[in-house]
Amino acid sequence: MSDTSLTRRPSAVVFDVNETLSDMSPMTERFTDVGVPGHLAASWFAGLLRDGFALTVTGANPAFADLAQDSLRTLLTGQVDDVDAAVEHVMGGFTSLSLHPDVAPGTGALADLGLRLTTLSNGSASVAAGLLRRGGVVDRFERLLSVEDAPAWKPAGSAYAYALAELGLEPAQAVLVAVHPWDIHGAHEAGLMTAWVDRSGSPYPTCFAAPDLTVVGLPELAARLGELPPTD
DSSP states (O other), X not given: OOOOOOOSBOSEEEEOOTTTTEEOTTHHHHHHHTTXXXXXXXXXXXXXXXXXXXXXXXXXXXXXXXXXXXXXXXXXXXXXXXXXXXXXXXXXXXXXXXXXXXXXXXXXXXXXXXXXXXXXXXXXXXXXXXXXXXXXXXXXXXXXXXXXXXXXXXXXXXXXXXXXXXXXXXXXXXXXEESOHHXXXXXXXXXXXXXXXXXXXXXXXXXXXXXXXXXXSHHHHHHHHHTSOBOO
16 A cells, blocks of 8 residues: 555546456456466467557547457467357456446445546446446446547546546546556646556556555545545
8 A cells, every 4th residue: 555645635536347347267268268377368468458559649539349359369369279169258258247346335435435436448438337237236326437438548548538527627626546556657648646456565666656545456446535625
């Protein structure tokens, strides 16, 4: 845990979804189900994000699912007999993921503080809705936002600007919560407060802007924000 540089409580908490709220470890089994090593799940997802960022830099705003399927097809070709069936099986994993155990109590505590909760995902809003519905917490969220409706993927500044406009907030009134340092960096550059959820115990990379707050889970986030005076 790090000391916070925040001096006031935000009005809204904007959550990343993939890996921040969702436990993506079952995706490993989806890869082994189709006959390829489970460790490829992590490298595939990292490559998917890389490709999305590259397309964003060149002015595109690809649909997450389309890009995910395309990259999977490339990865699995030559390794499985029925590529289309394997892609369908792996992609189906997104519709059955669960929340990390800390998410339900943490979002409850944040809602009890009177904070507005929303998501901002590079994935689709429908996938986020399914995840939160399965976890029994969807009613705590005011909005489920996706960059599919924004000019670009995160960490482009326009993605965060889109979310703020939808919420009617200034950047300094919101905190972006994510496990990804690149997301923390992007939100910081866009003027938002930031909170990094350190789920792995890995050191935060110094090449990115440091988070305003580091926590190990959402209950700790709620406790730390609850110590701060509300934003005027």
